[in-house]
Amino acid sequence: MSSDDFMDALVQATFHVTGVLTRIGAENDLSLTQLRVFGILRDRRPRVTELAAYLGLDKSTMSGLIDRAERRGLLARDKNPHDRRAVDVFLTPAGHELTERLYAQVREALTPDLDRLRASLHENTP
Amino acid sequence: MSSDDFMDALVQATFHVTGVLTRIGAENDLSLTQLRVFGILRDRRPRVTELAAYLGLDKSTMSGLIDRAERRGLLARDKNPHDRRAVDVFLTPAGHELTERLYAQVREALTPDLDRLRASLHENTP
């Protein structure tokens, strides 16, 4: 499988997974973007700007996004000890719990498509 | 690699690709959702409801989304010949051109991460 074929398959897989994430997010009163935030914070504690870069969003977009999730008790801010301008973002226990619950739903939703997805991303595809 | 491990890797890969798509969309004055629409319409001609289901969005969200893209000449609506309630959506030539241009940008942006992504999705990962 050529690199271009692999990347096309990956992008198609991404569209499929993103559709699933969007639907599961909506069912849990979360936007796709918020879901992405939780997925990233699951095992990271980035600064606001790093989070924005990873999401591909402007940092000004992050303020409101973080505000609303913080108001719901799902994540929190903390001053970065090395740079007093910087703000670290991380999941609260409630946020961690929610994230694991969401992941379980996503895994369940993806299971029926698993074989097809695996095949589409592996070498021996025409 | 277990199914759960594969799905976790796939979701992480999705987050990464989605970040790239978001950034490239923004650079071309397109939202992530519009980009997803183009990626789906690339080789399909679904009804509005089918498109909504694939995106994981409510059908009421589609109207405005399609309106704005149609106003920009990137996609078009057509009455479904078999069901007069239904509306088919498809890319215009300009939309096709833009989509191919975007795909080229995405492939280029993903190239540096290719080996890592491939490895993360393949069997022999710890």
Next chain:
DNA sequence: TGGAGTTAGTTGGTAATACGAACTATCTCT
């Protein structure tokens, strides 16, 4: 070492995105 130039994050203004509820038109099925 002091200040010019960067960088981190927020705020405010505007447009796009997204949902649910309510509506019209059409289809299905008995």
Next chain:
DNA sequence: AGAGATAGTTCGTATTACCAACTAACTCCA
């Protein structure tokens, strides 16, 4: 023929997202 279901739109509201402008803090070199 008509009751109920389905396809799509419209409307009202909240969220998401950009840019420009701003403050605070950091860099670094002259």
